[in-house]
Amino acid sequence: MLSEQDRVIWEEELAQFVPQRVFDAHVHLLDRRHLSQVEGAFLNWKDTDWNALQDCAQQLFPGRELHCLVLGTPSPGIDVESHNRWIAQQIQLDSQSRMNRLVTPTCKTVEIERDFAEWRFNGLKPYRLFSVTGDPHQCRIADFLTHSQLEFADEHRLWVTMHLSRYHGCADELNLSDLEEYTTKRYPNVRWILAHCARSFSYWPIRQAIPILRQMPNLWYDVSAVTDLRPLITLFQEEDIKRIFYGSDLVDSTFFRGKYVTLGRAWCGLNADQYSLRFPHCDGRPILAIYEQLLAMKHAAEIVGLSSSDIEDIFWKNAESAFGVKFGQGT
Numbered sequence: 164m165l166s167e168q169d170r171v172i173w174e175e176e177l178a179q180f181v182p183q184r185v186f187d188a189h190v191h192l193l194d195r196r197h198l199s200q201v202e203g204a205f206l207n208w209k210d211t212d213w214n215a216l217q218d219c220a221q222q223l224f225p226g227r228e229l230h231c232l233v234l235g236t237p238s239p240g241i242d243v244e245s246h247n248r249w250i251a252q253q254i255q256l257d258s259q260s261r262m263n264r265l266v267t268p269t270c271k272t273v274e275i276e277r278d279f280a281e282w283r284f285n286g287l288k289p290y291r292l293f294s295v296t297g298d299p300h301q302c303r304i305a306d307f308l309t310h311s312q313l314e315f316a317d318e319h320r321l322w323v324t325m326h327l328s329r330y331h332g333c334a335d336e337l338n339l340s341d342l343e344e345y346t347t348k349r350y351p352n353v354r355w356i357l358a359h360c361a362r363s364f365s366y367w368p369i370r371q372a373i374p375i376l377r378q379m380p381n382l383w384y385d386v387s388a389v390t391d392l393r394p395l396i397t398l399f400q401e402e403d404i405k406r407i408f409y410g411s412d413l414v415d416s417t418f419f420r421g422k423y424v425t426l427g428r429a430w431c432g433l434n435a436d437q438y439s440l441r442f443p444h445c446d447g448r449p450i451l452a453i454y455e456q457l458l459a460m461k462h463a464a465e466i467v468g469l470s471s472s473d474i475e476d477i478f479w480k481n482a483e484s485a486f487g488v489k490f491g492q493g494t
């Protein structure tokens with residue numbers, strides 16, 4: 164539910180900024196029955212099916228035509244096969260939405276091939292939490308997306324939504340050299356979406372990496388969950404706007420009151436409801452993190468001087484051409 168302050172921010176700040184058409188390139192659906200008992204106890208995300216996601220989106224963006232790229236929920240111990248099948252069934256409710264198949268290093272290419280033959284998957288969603296090294300924080304891309312899976316993705320020109328691991332994210336030398344090798348030599352047909360501004364929640368990684376990333380072919384970005392203004396300014400200023408997708412990371416990663424705060428080069432999620440924050444000098448009413456992200460996007464767009472056509476590109480036109488989505492068709 165939106166609070167009174169969320170509504171003020173929507174009506175006074177965001178309603179004029181968010182176009183009538185929105186393609187959200189980063190959302191998660193979850194049916195907790197697919198989690199193992201152990202992992203289910205750790206992951207506090209709620210059940211979110213297609214209808215729940217639409218209800219949430221209509222509260223946040225009233226009246227907008229919205230389609231999504233659904234990514235599944237990358238939780239260790241999840242029943243990958245049941246989860247993927249359930250998502251495929253869920254998104255049949257909207258012919259203009261897309262989905263990436265959740266993949267772990269144990270998924271065999273014959274299984275992936277079978278799913279692509281049966282359902283209309285758009286690409287793959289690997290995740291660092293499944294790394295074969297057992298270390299989700301310092302693993303390399305091929306530790307959680309195997310070379311045989313990359314070969315399959317290359318052969319079929321698939322999209323891969325990649326949340327980079329390693330402490331420096333996109334500024335990490337090994338990540339950069341892996342991406343360079345994969346995009347220019349080894350897997351030139353794979354189309355990468357680097358999630359969360361190439362995992363740059365603070366100003367630093369994207370500033371380091373953007374001169375290199377912008378030279379690489381077949382790279383796109385989603386801006387999901389980035390609530391700091393500075394990485395968005397760098398991305399909007401230094402990258403081709405055609406390579407940027409709007410994404411939200413809804414529901415549980417951004418539908419809370421708070422934001423992803425930065426402290427120097429570090430960052431962490433701050434849920435205001437979990438702390439007794441004091442606001443001695445102002446009317447202390449935190450807003451939803453997704454509205455924080457949209458405010459940051461709006462201010463970055465103003466500072467960089469993006470046109471309304473650039474903003475339409477980010478919110479839906481880039482996705483329309485990338486994923487063959489048609490707006491204005493009904494579902």
Ligand SMILES: [Zn+2]
Nearest residue numbers: 189191412416
């Ligand atoms: Zn996500």
